[in-house]
Amino acid sequence: MVLFLLPIIVGVVAYLAWRNRAVRGCRWRADTSGDKGALRKYRCAACGAEAFTARNGPPDMCKRGLGNSPL
Numbered sequence: 001m002v003l004f005l006l007p008i009i010v011g012v013v014a015y016l017a018w019r020n021r022a023v024r025g026c027r028w029r030a031d032t033s034g035d036k037g038a039l040r041k042y043r044c045a046a047c048g049a050e051a052f053t054a055r056n057g058p059p060d061m062c063k064r065g066l067g068n069s070p071l
């Protein structure tokens with residue numbers, strides 16, 4: 001019966017890995033209307049997180065779950 005449970009366990013692990021990858025792979029969109037001086041506002045199209053960055057390009061990681069901390 002252990003062998004019978006293996007496909008279910010593998011499926012759950014694969015689903016969790018896929019979900020984590022989906023969260024990590026944020027799709028940042030520049031929101032120029034929210035710019036603050038040199039800080040450019042980006043909004044994640046995947047999870048709705050918002051982030052500011054002073055560098056070129058979007059943030060490296062998803063900000064979801066980090067709260068509304070400044071930078």
Ligand SMILES: [Zn+2]
Pocket residue numbers: 023025026027044045046047048049062063064
């Ligand atoms: Zn995101």
